[in-house]
Amino acid sequence: MRWILSFLLLGLLAVVQAASASGNKLLVVIEELAEKSKYSKYLGDLEARGFKLTYESPKSDKVALFELGERAYDHLLILPPKSKGLGPQLTPKILLDFINAGGNILLTLSSSHPTPSALVSLLLELDIHLPSDRTGLVVDHFNYDTISAAEKHDVVLVPRPDALRSDVKNFFAGDGKDVIAFPKGVGQTLGNTSPLLTPILRAPRTAYSYNPKEEVEGVDDPFAVGQQLSLVTAMQARNSARFTVIGASEMLENAWFDAKVKPSAGLTGAASDKAAKTANQAFAKEVTGWTFNEIGVLKVGKIEHHLDEGETEPVINPKIYRVKNDVKYFIELSEYQWDKWVPFQPAEGDNVQLEFSMLSPFHRLPLTLSSTTPTSTIWTTSFKIPDQHGIFNFKVNHKRPLLSNIEEKNTVTVRHFAHDEWPRSWAITGAWPWMAGIAVTVAGWVGFVALWLWSKPVPLKLTNSGKKVV
Amino acid sequence: MAETVADPFFKGNTGRNTRGILRLSILVLIAAAAIASRLFSVIRFESIIHEFDPWFNFRATKYLVSNGFYDFWDWFDDRTWHPLGRVTGGTLYPGLMVTSGAIYHALRALTIPVDIRNICVLLAPGFSGLTAFATYLFTNEMSTSPSAGLLAAAFMGIAPGYISRSVAGSYDNEAIAIFLLVFTFYLWIKAVKLGSAMWGALCALFYGYMVSAWGGYVFITNLIPLHVFVLVCMGRFSPRLYVSYCTWYALGTLASMQIPFVGFLPIRSSEHMSALGVFGLLQLVGFVEFVRSGVPSKQFGTLLRGFVLLVFGISFGGLVLLTVSGVIAPWTGRFYSLWDTGYAKIHIPIIASVSEHQPTAWPAYFFDLNLLIWLFPAGVYLCFQKLADEQVFVVVYSILASYFSGVMVRLMLTLTPIVCVAAALAVSSLLDTYLLLKSPEYPGDSATEAGSNGTPAPSKKAAKQDGLRSMRQPLVGIYTTFSKMSVVSALTSYLLIFVLHCTWVTSNAYSSPSVVLASRMPDGSQHIIDDYREAYQWLRQNTAEDAKIMSWWDYGYQIGGMADRPTLVDNNTWNNTHIATVGKAMSSREEVSYPIMRQHEVDYVLVVFGGLLGYSGDDINKFLWMVRIAEGIWPDEVKERDFFTDRGEYRVDEGATETMKNSLMYKMSYYNYCTLFPPGQCQDRVRGVKLPDVGPTLNTVEEAFTSENWIIRIFKVKDLDNAGRDLASAASFERGNKKKKTIKKRGPKVLRVE
Numbered sequence A: 001m002r003w004i005l006s007f008l009l010l011g012l013l014a015v016v017q018a019a020s021a022s023g024n025k026l027l028v029v030i031e032e033l034a035e036k037s038k039y040s041k042y043l044g045d046l047e048a049r050g051f052k053l054t055y056e057s058p059k060s061d062k063v064a065l066f067e068l069g070e071r072a073y074d075h076l077l078i079l080p081p082k083s084k085g086l087g088p089q090l091t092p093k094i095l096l097d098f099i100n101a102g103g104n105i106l107l108t109l110s111s112s113h114p115t116p117s118a119l120v121s122l123l124l125e126l127d128i129h130l131p132s133d134r135t136g137l138v139v140d141h142f143n144y145d146t147i148s149a150a151e152k153h154d155v156v157l158v159p160r161p162d163a164l165r166s167d168v169k170n171f172f173a174g175d176g177k178d179v180i181a182f183p184k185g186v187g188q189t190l191g192n193t194s195p196l197l198t199p200i201l202r203a204p205r206t207a208y209s210y211n212p213k214e215e216v217e218g219v220d221d222p223f224a225v226g227q228q229l230s231l232v233t234a235m236q237a238r239n240s241a242r243f244t245v246i247g248a249s250e251m252l253e254n255a256w257f258d259a260k261v262k263p264s265a266g267l268t269g270a271a272s273d274k275a276a277k278t279a280n281q282a283f284a285k286e287v288t289g290w291t292f293n294e295i296g297v298l299k300v301g302k303i304e305h306h307l308d309e310g311e312t313e314p315v316i317n318p319k320i321y322r323v324k325n326d327v328k329y330f331i332e333l334s335e336y337q338w339d340k341w342v343p344f345q346p347a348e349g350d351n352v353q354l355e356f357s358m359l360s361p362f363h364r365l366p367l368t369l370s371s372t373t374p375t376s377t378i379w380t381t382s383f384k385i386p387d388q389h390g391i392f393n394f395k396v397n398h399k400r401p402l403l404s405n406i407e408e409k410n411t412v413t414v415r416h417f418a419h420d421e422w423p424r425s426w427a428i429t430g431a432w433p434w435m436a437g438i439a440v441t442v443a444g445w446v447g448f449v450a451l452w453l454w455s456k457p458v459p460l461k462l463t464n465s466g467k468k469v470v
Numbered sequence B: 001m002a003e004t005v006a007d008p009f010f011k012g013n014t015g016r017n018t019r020g021i022l023r024l025s026i027l028v029l030i031a032a033a034a035i036a037s038r039l040f041s042v043i044r045f046e047s048i049i050h051e052f053d054p055w056f057n058f059r060a061t062k063y064l065v066s067n068g069f070y071d072f073w074d075w076f077d078d079r080t081w082h083p084l085g086r087v088t089g090g091t092l093y094p095g096l097m098v099t100s101g102a103i104y105h106a107l108r109a110l111t112i113p114v115d116i117r118n119i120c121v122l123l124a125p126g127f128s129g130l131t132a133f134a135t136y137l138f139t140n141e142m143s144t145s146p147s148a149g150l151l152a153a154a155f156m157g158i159a160p161g162y163i164s165r166s167v168a169g170s171y172d173n174e175a176i177a178i179f180l181l182v183f184t185f186y187l188w189i190k191a192v193k194l195g196s197a198m199w200g201a202l203c204a205l206f207y208g209y210m211v212s213a214w215g216g217y218v219f220i221t222n223l224i225p226l227h228v229f230v231l232v233c234m235g236r237f238s239p240r241l242y243v244s245y246c247t248w249y250a251l252g253t254l255a256s257m258q259i260p261f262v263g264f265l266p267i268r269s270s271e272h273m274s275a276l277g278v279f280g281l282l283q284l285v286g287f288v289e290f291v292r293s294g295v296p297s298k299q300f301g302t303l304l305r306g307f308v309l310l311v312f313g314i315s316f317g318g319l320v321l322l323t324v325s326g327v328i329a330p331w332t333g334r335f336y337s338l339w340d341t342g343y344a345k346i347h348i349p350i351i352a353s354v355s356e357h358q359p360t361a362w363p364a365y366f367f368d369l370n371l372l373i374w375l376f377p378a379g380v381y382l383c384f385q386k387l388a389d390e391q392v393f394v395v396v397y398s399i400l401a402s403y404f405s406g407v408m409v410r411l412m413l414t415l416t417p418i419v420c421v422a423a424a425l426a427v428s429s430l431l432d433t434y435l436l437l438k439s440p441e442y443p444g445d446s447a448t449e450a451g452s453n454g455t456p457a458p459s460k461k462a463a464k465q466d467g468l469r470s471m472r473q474p475l476v477g478i479y480t481t482f483s484k485m486s487v488v489s490a491l492t493s494y495l496l497i498f499v500l501h502c503t504w505v506t507s508n509a510y511s512s513p514s515v516v517l518a519s520r521m522p523d524g525s526q527h528i529i530d531d532y533r534e535a536y537q538w539l540r541q542n543t544a545e546d547a548k549i550m551s552w553w554d555y556g557y558q559i560g561g562m563a564d565r566p567t568l569v570d571n572n573t574w575n576n577t578h579i580a581t582v583g584k585a586m587s588s589r590e591e592v593s594y595p596i597m598r599q600h601e602v603d604y605v606l607v608v609f610g611g612l613l614g615y616s617g618d619d620i621n622k623f624l625w626m627v628r629i630a631e632g633i634w635p636d637e638v639k640e641r642d643f644f645t646d647r648g649e650y651r652v653d654e655g656a657t658e659t660m661k662n663s664l665m666y667k668m669s670y671y672n673y674c675t676l677f678p679p680g681q682c683q684d685r686v687r688g689v690k691l692p693d694v695g696p697t698l699n700t701v702e703e704a705f706t707s708e709n710w711i712i713r714i715f716k717v718k719d720l721d722n723a724g725r726d727l728a729s730a731a732s733f734e735r736g737n738k739k740k741k742t743i744k745k746r747g748p749k750v751l752r753v754e
Helices: A002-015 A033-048 A092-100 A117-125 A254-258 A280-291 A429-454 B012-036 B040-044 B053-067 B069-073 B095-109 B116-142 B146-158 B174-194 B197-213 B217-233 B239-256 B270-292 B297-325 B333-339 B343-347 B362-369 B372-385 B389-407 B409-434 B445-453 B458-466 B481-508 B531-542 B553-563 B576-587 B590-599 B619-633 B658-662 B664-670 B727-734
Strands: A025-029 A052-056 A075-078 A104-108 A137-140 A155-159 A179-183 A197-202 A207-210 A230-236 A242-246 A295-307 A320-322 A326-337 A340-343 A353-358 A360-366 A368-372 A377-384 A390-398 A406-415 B517-520 B526-529 B548-550 B602-608 B701-706 B712-717
Touching (some): A033 A052, A033 A280, A092 A104, A092 A117, A137 A155, A179 A280, A254 A280, A360 A377, B012 B116, B069 B095, B095 B116, B116 B146, B116 B389, B174 B217, B174 B389, B197 B217, B197 B239, B217 B270, B239 B270, B362 B372, B362 B409, B372 B389, B531 B553, B531 B602, B531 B712, B553 B602, B576 B590, B576 B619, B590 B602, B590 B664, B590 B712, B590 B727, B602 B664, B658 B664
Parallel strands (some): A025 A052, A025 A075, A075 A104, A104 A242, B548 B602
Antiparallel strands (some): A137 A207, A155 A179, A295 A326, A326 A340, A326 A377, A353 A360, A368 A377, A390 A406, B517 B526
16 A cells, blocks of 8 residues: 555656655745745745745635645745734644644744734744744844844844754755844744754854843843744654744845845954855755755655575565564665655764564664665664564654654564474483483383283182182 | 053063163253253344353454464464464463364365354354263263163253353353363263273373363362372272273373463472372372282281371472472462452452452352252262262262352352252152152061061061161051152152243343343333444444554453454453553553553554443443552552542542543543533433533543444544644644643743753
C-alpha cells in the first residue's frame, strides 16, 4: 500500500515541476491587493520557483483552506492584516487543522499593527508567546541601522544565524558575513517544553522588546531580552508540517531587499563606515523555502531487512524471525534540495540510528553508509536478534530540528526455537553420560533377557518341612 | 408358573444373548440421551462456541487444522499478549485440539466434509456418550449387580455437574478430560485386579492422553498413588499391586513428559512427588517382602523397624533439601489455595478473581447432583461391606473429591463421576433387593414349630447370636409385595424427578452461550441481545488487521477468536505483571494511562458496561479486581482504599471518590451516558444509583463504537498531538476553550537554553 502511495506521490511530483516537495499551491492572505506591489520582489521569487499563487483577502468569502474536507492549498502565507480579526475562515482551529492536514504556514507579524487575536491564540497553542497587548517592538541600541533608524534604533541588524547545535544542519548560514535587517519587528519567546520549536533567528544579546505605546522613560520590565527573543521562529509539527513566524513583515518588502545598511557601533565600540546591502532577499528565500518544504525534507525510500546467515537469496522483509538470528537492515534516505532529491547526509557529529525494540529498545545501533545512489543514500547495520521472543519493531526515529521527521516502524515477530531447531543430544557433550547410561541399561536388559531365556529351569524339590527350595 | 412366549429369549444361552443386546441397546440409548440433553443451546441459539476459553481452543484447532501438527507444536502466537507473544504450542494442553483435528481429518478421509466449527461444538456431547460408557465399565468392576453399571451410566449421562462443562459449544478441555479420567480409572482398577502389565500399560497410555488434554491430570497423579498407599497401609501389598503400579508409573510418567507444557514437571514439582514417593515405597515394600521370606521373623521385626525409620528419614530429608535448594519446585499458589480458601484472595488476586475458583456453596451440590448427593454416602457405605482393592479406590476417591469440590466450584466436575458410581451402587442394591417379587418359601412347619418350642434350630442359633428380636424370625427380610411396591415406586418417582431436575438445570442454567444473551419480552417471546458479536464484528470490519485491543483479560480470547485482533492480555493468565499493567492503565488517571497505552501500542480500548441494560457482569463490577491486581505490582501507585469512600462504600454516583471518578475505566464506562436520559434522571441500572448529570470528559481516547445496548464500548486511543501540546489542552482547545495567557509568575523567568 505504502509503495503505491509513494509512486503516486512521485508521479504527482513529476507533474508539478519540482517547486516544493509537497505541492505548489500557495495561498497568500493579504488584506489589500494593492499592497501586493510592496512585496513584488519576494512574491516574484516565489512564482519563479514554481509556486502557483492565489491571493485572497482574509475577510473574503472565497478564502477557504479546506474544500470538501480536503486541503485546498499546500501552503499558506499570511501577511499582516491591519484589522483586528482574521475573519471566520481563518480561525485558530482551522489554521491548526490546516497544519494537522499537512499544510505549511508562513506567518508574518509587524509591530505597525496589533496582531489579530486569532493569530495570538494560535501562537499560544503552539507555545509561541507574543508581547502582551499584542504590540511590541524589538530595539537594539548597539546593533541598529544608522541609515534608517538612527533615532529609534528599531531596525535591528542581525548577523546570519549559527547552527542551533553543532550537530544540527544550518540552512540559513549564507556566506556568514552579510547582515539581515529586522525592521520594526515583533519578537517572540518560545516555551520551554515543546521540542518542536526552533528559533531560526535570535535577537542579538543587547536587543530587547518593549511596548512602544507606553510613554515612559526607560523600560522597567521588558517582555524579553537578548537571545531569549526569537525574531524568526520555526515550528515543525509531528507530521512534518511547517509553521514559521517572521517577526517583521517589512523584512520581505522590496525596500528592504535592496536597502543598504550601516551598522551602528557595537558593544566593542567599533562602528563600520561601509554601507552594505542586506541579505534579506537570500534569507527570505531560505526561510520561505524551508517553510514550504523546499529544503530540509527527508524521504525514506526502500526499507529492507533480511536474514544474514549466509543465504544466497534471503527472503526480503519476512514477517517472522527466530531468536538469535543474524539480521541485516537497510534504509534508503533522500533529502530534498530546492528542486531535486539528493543523497541525505546527516550533520557532522550526528548519525542515523536503528532501534530494535519491544516495549523498550533491545538494540540501538548507529547505521553506517553502505552505498549511494544519485538521489539517495542507503544506510545499513547488521546485528543478532536478542534471546527474547515477542513482537519487535525495527524503528528508525530520526527527528532533528529543521529536518522533517522520520519515524519508520517495521513490525516483525520473533519466535522461539522450534522443536527441531535445537542441537541434537549427541552434539552436546554434557549429554554423553546420560546417553551412556541409556545404552548400558538397554544392553543390560537385553543381556538379562538373553541369560534368562538361555538358562534351563531347575526342577523344584520338596524339603522335609514342605517348603520348596531350589 | 406358565410358560410364556418370551420365555426362550430370557433363559439359557439365548437368554444371555438377549440380555447382551438389551444391555447394548440401553447403553446406546443412554449415550443418545446424554448427547441429546446437551443440545439445548444449539437448538435455542445456534451452533456457536460458548464462553471464553472455548474460543481460544477453537482458534487453536483452526490453526492446527489449517497448518498441520508440527506448525501447531511450534506455534508462536503473535496476536496475543502483545507485545510479548505467547509460545502457544508449548503452553497448552494439545489433546483437545488434536482430538478434533483427528476427527476432522478422519471425516475428510471418509469424504464427509464437516465444518471444523461443528466438530468443535459437538465434541463435548459426543464424548459425554463415551463417558457414560466408561462409567458403565468402571461401575461393573465395583459391583456384581448387572444394574449398577447401567444406572451409573445413566446418572453420568445426565448429571448436571458434568453437563455444566459439556454442553454443545462448550469446547473446553474438560469436554474430553472427564471421559479420559473415568476410563483411566477403569483401566487402573482392571490392572490392579488382574495384576497385569498390559492393563497397567493401557492405563498409562490413557493417562498420557489425559495429561495432554487437561491440567486436572494431577488429580489422577495423586489419586492412584494414594490408593496404592492406602492399600499398602492396610497390609494389602501384593505382586498385583506392584506390577500394575510400577507399569503405570514408569510408562505414564514418560508419556506425560512428552507434552511440552508438562515437560520435567513430573520429576520436579511438588504436586507430582507423591507418585514418585509411592513408587519408591513400593520398591522398598517389595524388597522387604523379599527379605521377609529369607529372614526369621523375630530379627525381621527389628530389622524392618530400623529400615523403615532410616529410609523415611533419608527420603524426607532429601525432599526438604531439594525443595529448599530449588531443584523441586515448591508448592504453587494454586495448590495452597486448595488448602486455604482465603489464601488466594490475599496473595494471588488473579486466581481469586475467577468465579469458578470460588469455594462451592452448599446448594450447589443439590443443584448439580440432586438426589445423587444423598445416595452418595450410602453407596460409599456399601463399598465397606465388601472391601476389596477396588472398593478401597471408591472410598479414597470419594473422600478426596468431596474435599476438593468444596474448595473450588470447578472441581465439582471431578466429584461427579464418583457420586454417580456410588449412587448407582446404592440404587442398584436397593432395586436388586426390592424388585425381586418372589418371597422365599418357608422351610416348613416343623421348623417353625421347633422354633416356637424353643428347641435349638440352625436358624435360631444365628438369631441368638444377633440378639435382635426381629432376627429371631426364621426368615429375615421384607417379603410383602406391598412394601416392595412402595419402596420401588418411591425410588422410581425419585429417579423420574431426578431426570426432570437434570433437564431443567441443563436447560436453564447451563445452556447459555454467554456470548449471546437471551431475555424475555413482555409478551413472553425471546429477545436476543447480541452486543458482543456486534462489537466484535465491528472490530473485525473497521479496524486495521493489527490494531491492538486493550481490554480486561476476560474478553481476550473472544476478541482473538471473534474479532481476530491482537490483544494485550487474555484468559491464559500466565503473566500477572502484564495483566497488572492493563489493570493499572484502567484504574489510573488518563495522564498515567496514556503513556502505558502508547508504550504497548494500544489502538483501541474495549470496556463492557451493563448500566443501561442491567447486565451485572460488567467491568465496573469487576473493577476492584483490576485495582487489586494492579496494586499487587504497584502498591504505591494504585490503592484499593482510594476507590472506596470514607465510609467504605464502593460508589459510582456523585459520592464516588475522586480516584474512582478520574479512573479511565469509570470515565470510559460513563462517557456520554447521561445524554441518553432527560436531565436529572440518569441512572445506572446495575448498581441502581442515580448518576450526576455532567458526565466525565475524555482527553486521551475518543469514542469509536458503542453497541446497541451499550454493553460494549470501544474507544480509540488518540495519537500524540500534532502540535506538541499535551492531549488535555489539545482536547480543551477542540472544545473551543481558549488557552489562558500565562499569567506572569513571580520569581525568575524560566529561560530557554537551547
